[in-house]
Amino acid sequence: MSEKAVVIEAPGGPEQLKLVDVAVGEPGPGEIRIRHEACGLNYIDVYHRNGAYALPLPARLGMEGAGIVEAVGEGVTHLQAGDRAAYASQPPGAYATARVMPAKAVLKLPDAIPFDTAAAMMLKGLTVQYLFKRTLPQGGLQAGDFIVFHAAAGGVGLIACQWARTLGLQLIATAGSDEKCQLALDHGAVHAINYRSEPDFAKRVREITGGKGVKVVYDSVGADTWEGSLNCLAPFGLMVSFGAASGAVPPFSVNALAAKGSIYVTRPTLFTHLASQQAAQAMGDDLFSVVASGEVKIRIDRRYALADVAQSHRDLEARLLTGSAVLLP
CATH class of the missing domain: 3.40.50.720 (NAD(P)-binding Rossmann-like Domain)
Incomplete structure (x- = not known):
């Protein structure tokens, strides 16, 4: 199955971000395949791109996304095909039309929360959750x-x-x-x-x-x-x-x-707190609750096509963005 994903061959500036064809297979044990409706944009993506946080190369970028679960691997019980889902998760790879990834930090998304809102809030909102509730x-x-x-x-x-x-x-x-x-x-x-x-x-x-x-x-x-x-x-x-x-x-x-x-x-780091499915679910439930209640509203400042990912990074590094931004596959 051929899909599109953003890849870097070497660390550097936004010009390193290339949208290429990639193969997406079937999920293995503990994995899911998700088709993205929206992908989040975060400053950690810049660190991954410029080499400040080194990744094995070639590397895919993006730490959060939202979409529809297409398939689940052996041992995955909290999700099933057809579920709306969202995540902030390692390894990077959210800048893509679809991907196979570990299931433990992927959470079922309440119907009340749109996909673009979810993609804009998972890494950022879970960060605030662990700061205010756990740090x-x-x-x-x-x-x-x-x-x-x-x-x-x-x-x-x-x-x-x-x-x-x-x-x-x-x-x-x-x-x-x-x-x-x-x-x-x-x-x-x-x-x-x-x-x-x-x-x-x-x-x-x-x-x-x-x-x-x-x-x-x-x-x-x-x-x-x-x-x-x-x-x-x-x-x-x-x-x-x-x-x-x-x-x-x-x-x-x-x-x-x-x-x-x-x-x-x-x-601290977010992913230390998301180390188990139980912890990820508890943190996600807290975030979903405050967003669904309207107490916390997610401001999306910009929406970019996935093909415009390089411009999104230029804007992010120039501090032109307030609130959140998303990439739309």
């Missing part, structure tokens, strides 16, 4: 607590702003323009800081919190925000580094964590 500071988070969330106008950030509001958290957003700051406020952030016009965002966070700092900082930016993020934290606060859009976090002395108030640091 918590000492004593957890309670309604009224202040948190800092960087890149708050992106796909992950806008979901986080809304989800934080449903939990009663006071989310302090950072973003790179006044327009993006307003977008974060419109989606539930209680304060927003433009770190380009106000580079000492930690000083502003201290002002907002009456000098106390916050229990936790969720940071996907990396090098540019690392030191400021540490300076936002209250004693025993948690620094959660879950991405590096501006570059890798530089080496640091653990003694600095003592000097800043017995600070905790963690570098």
Whole structure:
């Protein structure tokens, strides 16, 4: 069976992304074959393409998608042919019309959630789920607590702003323009800081919190925000580094964590949390619930044809996108 998929032969720029014919066979034990209706676009795809996160070559890209299950392999019991389904899953390969893949992190999609919404939300929404429900500071988070969330106008950030509001958290957003700051406020952030016009965002966070700092900082930016993020934290606060859009976090002395108030640091990954089908289902059910209820709305800023994948990466790297974006096979 011949289908289309995006492949890179070598790491590099968007020009490396090629749409080619590929063979898609039958699913083996623990696998499914899914025909995509929409595929998600994420910054981790850029890391895979440019070699920052090296993949065996030639490599296929894309970590999330939604569509119809066409066939299931031996041992797969939570899905059957004909099911609507969505996933955020390894290995990469979602940039395709159809694929065979491991079934454990593929979830049955409720009828109330459209395919493009699902493809736009699985990796981003499950990321917010594990951050807010599974990556918590000492004593957890309670309604009224202040948190800092960087890149708050992106796909992950806008979901986080809304989800934080449903939990009663006071989310302090950072973003790179006044327009993006307003977008974060419109989606539930209680304060927003433009770190380009106000580079000492930690000083502003201290002002907002009456000098106390916050229990936790969720940071996907990396090098540019690392030191400021540490300076936002209250004693025993948690620094959660879950991405590096501006570059890798530089080496640091653990003694600095003592000097800043017995600070905790963690570098979690989504796929550690999705390691079992049971965990993936529980996380997915939580995400589906808040989206189906309307408490969290998924903003899709752009829809690209799969053949225009190179342009989608140019736009992503140029920070032209707010909210989420999807590729349509």
